[in-house]
Amino acid sequence: MENIDIEKLRKDLMDYFEAAMFNGFPAAIVELGNVEKASAEELIEIAKDNKFNLGKYVKEDREYYR
DSSP states (O other): OTTBOHHHHHHHHHHHHHHHHHTTOTTHHHHHHHHHHOOHHHHHHHHHHTTOOGGGGBOOOGGGGO
């Protein structure tokens, strides 16, 4: 999915698993490691598995507005 802002998604997934880790789910550290090294496709799958709204990460097509 080339129109997904992968770096923003990666950051938000990392924040999500860090919060989970500090809120009583120490196993989230494994997922945090997976997010750090995941490819774009893997990140999208992790996001889907964790019910992230991928619509929030769609890049706007700047050409459309010119």
